Amino acid sequence: MNELSFEKPIIELRNKIKELREFTESSDVDLHDEIQKLEERLEKVEKEVYENMLPWNRVQIARHPSRPTTQDYIDILFQSFFEVHGDRLFGDDQAIVGGVASFEGTPVTVIGHQRGKDTKENLKRNFGMPHPEGYRKALRMMKQAEKFNRPIICFIDTKGAYPGKAAEERGQSEAIARNIFEMAGLKVPIICVVIGEGGSGGALALGVGDRLYMLENSTYSVISPEGAAALLWKDASKAQAAAETMKITAPDLKELKVIDEIIPEVRGGAHKNVTEQAEYIRQMLRLSLDDLIGMSAEQLVEKRLEKYQRIGEVVVLNEMTGVN
Numbered sequence: 001m002n003e004l005s006f007e008k009p010i011i012e013l014r015n016k017i018k019e020l021r022e023f024t025e026s027s028d029v030d031l032h033d034e035i036q037k038l039e040e041r042l043e044k045v046e047k048e049v050y051e052n053m054l055p056w057n058r059v060q061i062a063r064h065p066s067r068p069t070t071q072d073y074i075d076i077l078f079q080s081f082f083e084v085h086g087d088r089l090f091g092d093d094q095a096i097v098g099g100v101a102s103f104e105g106t107p108v109t110v111i112g113h114q115r116g117k118d119t120k121e122n123l124k125r126n127f128g129m130p131h132p133e134g135y136r137k138a139l140r141m142m143k144q145a146e147k148f149n150r151p152i153i154c155f156i157d158t159k160g161a162y163p164g165k166a167a168e169e170r171g172q173s174e175a176i177a178r179n180i181f182e183m184a185g186l187k188v189p190i191i192c193v194v195i196g197e198g199g200s201g202g203a204l205a206l207g208v209g210d211r212l213y214m215l216e217n218s219t220y221s222v223i224s225p226e227g228a229a230a231l232l233w234k235d236a237s238k239a240q241a242a243a244e245t246m247k248i249t250a251p252d253l254k255e256l257k258v259i260d261e262i263i264p265e266v267r268g269g270a271h272k273n274v275t276e277q278a279e280y281i282r283q284m285l286r287l288s289l290d291d292l293i294g295m296s297a298e299q300l301v302e303k304r305l306e307k308y309q310r311i312g313e314v315v316v317l318n319e320m321t322g323v324n
Contacts, residue, residue, distance in 0.1 A: 070112030093134030109145035112155030132175035161202030183208035187297030214250040216265040221248035
């Protein structure tokens with residue numbers, strides 16, 4: 001299952017346990033005690049590895065080819081999903097998927113970046129990198145949700161907006177800026193969840209909301225570690241070093257108060273058990289909707305403004321006077 005390099009000690013133990021079990025089944029030798037000892041050791045190694053991951057390890061998990069996508073979560077979490085296509089201006093960008101659905105009986109609009117899991121699907125979805133028509137499709141759905149008083153749920157999972165010439169000619173920057181501007185003032189609850197990579201303006205265009213959550217092993221940043229390394233050191237191969245300093249992981253961003261909460265992940269990453277992971281997300285969505293639906297439109301917009309004004313606040317201690 002596309003195991004990652006830092007998981008090598010775990011893989012080796014699992015393979016050893018598998019070998020012993022197969023040997024036991026095909027012979028009269030009882031290796032139950034040895035297998036039990038290895039399983040206990042595996043439990044300890046898994047705990048040590050997954051509870052002490054470096055930022056680059058989390059980047060690797062966020063990029064895992066089997067990591068659940070927006071569509072995976074839509075299929076599990078929502079009922080009666082009706083997909084909306086097209087921006088009514090240019091075309092239908094399949095790097096953005098969304099529509100009307102029901103969440104535990106509540107009508108909602110759900111929107112998210114959609115990447116593929118193999119080459120064919122990635123080409124179809126443009127590797128999850130939207131063109132401007134994708135963001136305009138998303139905005140069309142958001143304005144419709146506001147009209148019919150439906151909460152909006154956004155799933156963020158993109159390396160960034162597509163940077164090609166055609167996208168720029170069709171107004172990529174304007175489309176992103178327009179979404180950010182409009183989302184700030186929408187009069188319905190908006191919940192945003194980073195489920196994989198949250199890269200640059202491509203992520204921000206779906207990331208302005210009343211609640212911003214990140215899965216434990218997702219990332220959220222203005223630029224990729226490779227891009228940062230290329231700018232800082234003229235060497236993209238130093239991406240791991242860049243990831244260490246960029247503060248792009250969920251724990252870092254929770255400490256910096258950029259996000260509201262971290263959604264726990266299945267041990268080893270969401271791809272290990274999609275159904276269980278969806279339940280963690282369900283719990284957070286339920287709590288958020290219960291909290292937000294009772295607010296008036298004016299309260300939502302006011303508190304949203306206050307939330308983003310708080311991001312980046314620093315307290316400078318005056319060493320001479322001892323006064324903040």
